[in-house]
Amino acid sequence: MPLLPRIHLFEFLDQPWLPKLLRRGEVDYLHVVLDRLRSYDSVAPQLAELLRTAGTDRVVDLCSGTGGPWRTLLPALQAVHGRAEVVLTDLHPTPEQELPPGAHYRDTPVDATRIPEELTGVRTLFDGLHHFPPEQARALLGDAAARKVPIAAFELTQRSLPYILSQILLVVPLVWGFTPLIRPMRWWRLALTYLVPILPLLILWDGVVSSLRTYAPADLEKLTTGLGSDGYRWSSGVHRAKGMAITYLIGQPRA
Known part of the structure; x- marks a missing residue:
């Protein structure tokens, strides 16, 4: 399917000035959608293989949002x-209290381009790589290759016209439909969703921009060309499960 040109417009969630209430409203919506759809459960075997080959049980998740x-x-x-654990990190931490056993949210900011030395393990990004322009994305990936650390990035969004048109048609009704499932119920969330629909429009904008920013497999090949050529390898493609297409990039030291 022909791709649209990649355009790096701004997303509200990336902006430090975004009011806390609006940030919370958007991430809570994304939280409940991921929980209900279980979109990424199918990549568990890939992550397990990375943990096994890296000889670790820890995942360090970047750009984690609310989890x-x-x-x-x-x-x-x-x-x-069985022994897998995950440390969740974000530049704007939103610690989530309802995490499963083995998950811990680091409550101090972590810049994905400057990961502290003590955060060791397989690195992951879920719908996070598109937040970085090419030079920063390449630096982020290059750091993993230089340190010989496995990294896996996954994206649900697609940079195609049909996908973006479906977002324009469906996102606002989906926000209206999923909002009653968010707990705890807050008056401000209802007001900003149904009375003055700021949250649906905010989520729609960020969703469309995320799609326009998304790196396709061909883009990922260009990003990783020459990174870690001395004993580090990259693979990318599209994983299909539950009717969804997940673009992936995996980097790891050669066996």
């Missing part, structure tokens, strides 16, 4: 790698 897919993904991962 990303880990409330359902970690139990799925532990089913195939």
Whole structure:
């Protein structure tokens, strides 16, 4: 399917000035969607293999938001790698209290381009790589290759016209439909969703921009060309499960 040109517009969630209430409203919506759809559970075997070959049980998740897919993904991962654990990190931490056993949220900011030395383990990004322009994305990936650390990035969004048109048609109704499932119920969330629909429009904008920013497999090949050529390898492609297409990039030291 022909791709649209990659355009790096701004996302509200990336902005430090975004009011806390609006940030919370958007990440809570993403939280409940991931929990209900369990979109990433199918990548658990890939992550288990990375942990096994790296000789570690720890995942260091970058750009975690309120926990990303880990409330359902970690139990799925532990089913195939029983000792798996995950440290969640974000530049704007939003510690989540309802995490499964084995998950810990680091409550101090972590810049994904400057990962502290003590955070060791297999690195992951779920719907996070598109937040970085090419030069920063290449630096992030290059750091993993230079340190010989495995890294896996996954994206649900697609940079195609049909996908973006479906977002424009469906995102606002989906926000209206999923909002009653968010707990705890807050008056401000209802007001900003149904009375003055700021949250649906905010989520729609960020969703469309995320799609326009998404790196396709061909882009990922260009990003990783020459990175870690001395004993580090990259693979990318599209993983299909539950009717969804997940673009992936995996980097790891050669056996």
